[in-house]
Amino acid sequence: MKPVRKAIIPAAGLGTRFLPATKALAKEMLPIVDKPTIQFIVEEAIASGIEDIVIVDGKSKRSIEDHFDSNPELENNLKEKNKDEMLKLVQETTDINLYFIRQSHPNGLGDAVLTAKAFIGDEPFVVLLGDDLMQDKTPLTKQLIDRYNETGESTLAVMRVPHEQVSEYGVIDPATQITEDGLYRVKNFVEKPKPEDAPSDLAIIGRYLLTPEIFEELEKTKPGKGNEIQLTDAIDSLNNRQHVYAHEFKGDRYDIGSKIGFLETNIEFGLKHPQTKDKLRAYIKELASKL
Ligand code: UTP
Numbered sequence: 001m002k003p004v005r006k007a008i009i010p011a012a013g014l015g016t017r018f019l020p021a022t023k024a025l026a027k028e029m030l031p032i033v034d035k036p037t038i039q040f041i042v043e044e045a046i047a048s049g050i051e052d053i054v055i056v057d058g059k060s061k062r063s064i065e066d067h068f069d070s071n072p073e074l075e076n077n078l079k080e081k082n083k084d085e086m087l088k089l090v091q092e093t094t095d096i097n098l099y100f101i102r103q104s105h106p107n108g109l110g111d112a113v114l115t116a117k118a119f120i121g122d123e124p125f126v127v128l129l130g131d132d133l134m135q136d137k138t139p140l141t142k143q144l145i146d147r148y149n150e151t152g153e154s155t156l157a158v159m160r161v162p163h164e165q166v167s168e169y170g171v172i173d174p175a176t177q178i179t180e181d182g183l184y185r186v187k188n189f190v191e192k193p194k195p196e197d198a199p200s201d202l203a204i205i206g207r208y209l210l211t212p213e214i215f216e217e218l219e220k221t222k223p224g225k226g227n228e229i230q231l232t233d234a235i236d237s238l239n240n241r242q243h244v245y246a247h248e249f250k251g252d253r254y255d256i257g258s259k260i261g262f263l264e265t266n267i268e269f270g271l272k273h274p275q276t277k278d279k280l281r282a283y284i285k286e287l288a289s290k291l
Contacts, residue, residue: 002122003124004049007053008112008126008127010112010127011026012103013106014106018030026057026063027130037130040133042096044128046096048142050141053098055101056113056116057101057103107223111228117215126145127207127208127231128206130206131256132254136249136252148209153242154208154214154244155244156172156207156235156246157246158184159202159248159249167194168203171193171201178245182250188239191232208231
């Protein structure tokens with residue numbers, strides 16, 4: 001069995017929920033306190049043992065490449081001023097095996113993953129979406145890799161969501177629960193069902209471990225919901241020839257793809273950040289007393 005060494009981070013979406021901010025700026029560069037969201041995602045992949053990461057980007061995404069590149073002018077300036085801590089922060093994003101591929105048209109998440117086919121080759125890999133920040137003792141991507149090492153099959157991360165919200169997600173129709181700690185065999189995957197049609201409240205969240213056979217399915221997948229090539233549809237077809245499992249995540253998930261989730265996450269992380277936590281707590285208390 002080949003080890004899981006590679007990751008795809010799709011980042012070619014248009015980010016319409018954050019317009020006008022995302023007209024010229026990549027959504028993935030919006031910060032949580034002081035760190036661009038995509039850096040959290042890259043850090044999760046590395047903490048999970050991933051060696052090579054490909055970011056699928058689109059137009060207006062140059063800033064992502066620049067963020068992970070060196071910046072000699074800035075670094076020299078910080079060196080001259082003995083700002084060692086800041087220099088460390090700037091340099092820690094440059095020493096990563098990162099690759100970039102362009103998705104010419106935003107034809108959907110499935111199409112973005114297919115763009116990375118040549119990079120992945122004949123190996124199992126993970127897909128990490130930037131809209132979800134995950135926190136747990138073991139990184140979620142590592143949890144999926146551990147599952148793969150037991151089963152040798154594709155495994156998606158799922159999480160229970162309130163029933164009325166299922167239409168925002170891909171949802172699984174679980175066949176059997178394999179282990180008590182939340183591993184399921186899956187009958188079907190349904191993209192954005194109406195609550196009354198949803199087979200469960202177990203929603204697919206933004207982490208996938210996939211076998212390379214997914215590319216054959218993606219090549220056959222016709223545009224689905226929203227006229228986009230849906231990764232969920234290809235996974236549903238893959239499930240007809242290989243088992244696809246779902247792993248229930250029980251840690252903390254921050255939905256930073258929506259405006260409200262993004263604001264909430266900034267507040268929560270700001271309350272933990274050493275440079276902002278005390279002042280922010282005092283400010284929130286004062287503000288709350290006026291609401
Ligand atoms: P979303 O559905 O969240 O779309 O994509 P989006 O464009 O990022 O954001 P909104 O909804 O317009 O605000 C889910 C993930 O798939 C990627 C996105 O970058 C995001 O990480 N994606 C989506 C692509 O890479 N290419 C696409 O064609 C579509």
